Amino acid sequence: MSNTPPTRIVLIEDNQEYRDVIKLALAEVEDLELEEKFGTCEIALRYLQDLSNKRPDIILLDLRLPGMLGLEAIPFIKDYSPKTKIIVLTLSDSESDVLNAISLGASGYLLKSATLDEIVSGIRAVQNGAATLDPSVAHFLLQKLKKHIPQNALGIELSQRELEILTLLGEGLVKKEIADQLGIGYTTVDTHVRHIYEKLQVRNAPSAVGKAYKLGLFNDE
Amino acid sequence: MSNTPPTRIVLIEDNQEYRDVIKLALAEVEDLELEEKFGTCEIALRYLQDLSNKRPDIILLDLRLPGMLGLEAIPFIKDYSPKTKIIVLTLSDSESDVLNAISLGASGYLLKSATLDEIVSGIRAVQNGAATLDPSVAHFLLQKLKKHIPQNALGIELSQRELEILTLLGEGLVKKEIADQLGIGYTTVDTHVRHIYEKLQVRNAPSAVGKAYKLGLFNDE
DNA sequence: TCCGTTATCCCGTATTCACGTGATACGCCT
């Protein structure tokens, strides 16, 4: 236990009080080490950019900061210190903040209403390659996901070739170009397209592409 | 505190040992009450169907059960007791189990590696209208979501009319049908479509539909 | 006041599509 190096943490948070709360909380945990804390992204990024500093394992990142916002800083953090995992720790439970943080690659999203225990176990989870989400954020994401998970198993299955051709169609190639690219004849492509229409029960290419997206036929790769 | 009724919990789990562990754990928590525990879905569903029984607030549901699988039971639970929230509690972290559980409307997904504290706080979160996810499940879902969140803000914006027409195109209508449905002329539709192609930088309808999905232009409604 | 965006409408044409109606061949399952 004691020979594994502690998890190195950097806190970016402008509120002095909350900063101190976190500092005291982490000080009590043996294998977590609060390396630095910063009040703005600008200063934090300068620290990360300095090659003489060791890279932290985890960054706890507030979003509403004076100057550069936390979300804006994420790409720079990823750039300067690619291996550092980011846990957003903020008051905001706005949908767009959550979605942006995720698409920018955050490994966790906690609210400041979280207990210190939850923050510590969140850090441990992320350090182990997992993720941590505030329950209310998780609820929001589950609702979001429910809509985006296609229930594809309606017996509709395209062959590999058909999916290939449909993909190219959706990318803008005309049948002749698809034939050339696949090294097959035009009429073959035409036949495949007809089969696709039958299976998807559509009558033309735009709706075939649309239905394929709705059914999630493109999801798997 | 003590005048709020306890959260009523039902456990569906075939492993005798784990069932007892949960029973003992919940017995120690004041505001949680393990109402019943069942070894199979069939028996549990019979209990839920019996109108003389009170409906539980939470069901902890294992997936790998003798007879009917946990996932199969979810729609029946939703039917017999719509207000009951379901937390999946299983060994399986298979992607399809997670996705199926979510699309069937589970409010939580915990693994049996979870500590009893995590299970209790998960129950509390769900009872409060939030959700609970095992960190490794959360990680998987975040990765999944990252792909599905489009970064639409590339300056590409269709007018309302254009989006309307593109939607209908993706549903399989030909330009003439779109014109009739919108009560405008064929040439007007044609012009709109040209503008759509310009904005999306494509040359035909299938790729316009494809690109719209990729950019998430259909996401907002 | 002028320009950009949006929405509406028109003509003509070469290209492409959708589809009816075929064919051959391979593998798999029964």
Next chain:
DNA sequence: AGGCGTATCACGTGAATACGGGATAACGGA
């Protein structure tokens, strides 16, 4: 041995598309 799905190829035709090149009108910002 026969059937089913897949992949390949072919011809012809009417329908639809993509696009060049126009136009008018309303609205709002520069």
